[in-house]
Amino acid sequence: MSLIIMVRSRLTTGGFAEPVVSDTAKTLSKQGHRVILLAWDRTGKNEMTTATEWGTIWRYQEECPLNNATVFARKLPRFLAWSTWQILAFQKIEKDIILHYHDLDTLLGGVFTSKIGEIPLVYDCHENYPGLVEGAVSSIVAKWLHRLEARLLKHCHGIISAGPANYARISQMLELGTKAPFSSTEEEAFEVMNLSQRDFMNSKLTRVGNVKRLDAYPMRRIESRQKTDTFRLLYIGVLEKHPSRGIIETALTVSKMKGVQFDIGGFGTLVPTLKKLETKIPNMKYIGPIHPDNVPLQTIQCDAVLMALDPTNVNNRLSAPNKLFEAMAAGVPIITCKELLMGQMVEREEIGLTFEWGKWDRLKAVIMKMMFDEALCNGMGKRARRLAEKKHNWDFCEDRIGSLYKFVKKNAAIDA
Known part of the structure; x- marks a missing residue:
């Protein structure tokens, strides 16, 4: 060969x-x-x-x-x-x-x-x-x-x-x-x-x-994950200012919410800013760079994955990012933007909820809806995993x- x-x-x-x-x-x-x-x-x-x-x-x-x-x-x-x-x-x-x-x-x-x-x-x-x-x-x-x-x-x-x-x-x-x-x-x-x-x-x-390789996201771990009183929102990926992924805006949004924890992993020029925000926002945590082998477990242990991308950037608007498929493989619902190509897929397949980019009050409403409707979240997560098994x-x-x-x-x- x-x-x-x-x-x-x-x-x-x-x-x-x-x-x-x-x-x-x-x-x-x-x-x-x-x-x-x-x-x-x-x-x-x-x-x-x-x-x-x-x-x-x-x-x-x-x-x-x-x-x-x-x-x-x-x-x-x-x-x-x-x-x-x-x-x-x-x-x-x-x-x-x-x-x-x-x-x-x-x-x-x-x-x-x-x-x-x-x-x-x-x-x-x-x-x-x-x-x-x-x-x-x-x-x-x-x-x-x-x-x-x-x-x-x-x-x-x-x-x-x-x-x-x-x-x-x-x-x-x-x-x-x-x-x-x-x-x-x-x-x-x-x-x-x-x-x-x-x-x-x-x-x-x-x-x-x-x-994703589904053997990295075993069903036994998905089925055995423990539900907690805190809603854990997760983002792991590149942490750069351009093109925007809405990380800072999301951190500021959840800062006024009780019962929500926003965990951010990755590397990039936003890290110093996130570390400063971490001292002021008790329910936001920068969890550091995450080795690729540890992403599946982190994703399985969260309640929702954030995939917010500025749709004015054409690559953002039409891309199919890692976050989407990590969430699907882990059986976790996605929070993303209506304007994105994959946002339309999320809505159509009912595997997450969407909000309009820049309307951070709508992001807050989406998070609250997931927090207080466990059956909705479970249903979206199960559909996401089935879709991963069938096609993605x-x-x-x-x-x-x-x-x-x-x-x-x-x-x-x-x-x-």
Whole structure:
């Protein structure tokens, strides 16, 4: 089988891969491949290499803030050059290599390395990157990134998309190139959500989202969780100012509520602010960075998961975030925003409650409704878990990844 060399420009708590990256690597390892992840450790503090259950993480160690686009853009070429150098060194001793580059910030380096090394390239597109950074950079830069991505896609041998909106967007870019729209519509995203498993098999483009491995969320733990007198609202994830996830606003909202505990986990530039707020808001607690392996238990032990995203950011509005699928796998209801694509899904499937972004009094009303209607919460949680078991779990993704890699290897052999 092949040596899969992944490249990722960031890591999560402790210098480990994010859940979807780790799950993809586990699947590839299970299918007989060897996996190495070349990743940028932006803290510069973790070990150079770490062995995992699926392969090895090799870290490029240089400090770089997560939310400073200028510094990141200046330092990114050195990381990409380091990655290319490592890959070309591996090529001297390995004949069967497939590159797997994560997100647009690494793709230019991936295409360059693929060309000079004549190595097949898989592009793993986790989000609408131009849409994500719009606001942090000018609209001119965001549109330039969109056109760049459209041009680079034709040089990829296989493409993995995350959410349904992103899948629709990339499909249009493959067909229309730089003339494709900046983002897909909600109608197009819902069409993708209605596609069958076979529609994602045996082709250059497939969809692998943030869905979870259900064995990490065992039913015995879900059924044995203890109900307490305090309603525990949970958010674990990135803690950055842009694009907003409503963390500060939610903390201020619950500060005036009795019987509610808001626990926040993760890392980012909001952490100092949260630590200050923690001293003033007794029912809000920053629980620190959470290792990915500990997220399932934390989620199972909460009463609701917060997934509030500013819908003015196009990536926020159309994405399918981790929080949604963590809550579904844990059998826990979701609190999210009406304007989001996934907010509409939450309402339709009755697996949580929604409020309008910016109307924090409505968030308070939603929390109170969940607090005082235990039967409602239990019903939403059970429906969420059933939906995860039926449609939204990693088993479907394993088959799609296997099919994509067979497609890539087959076409690489034909090209050779």
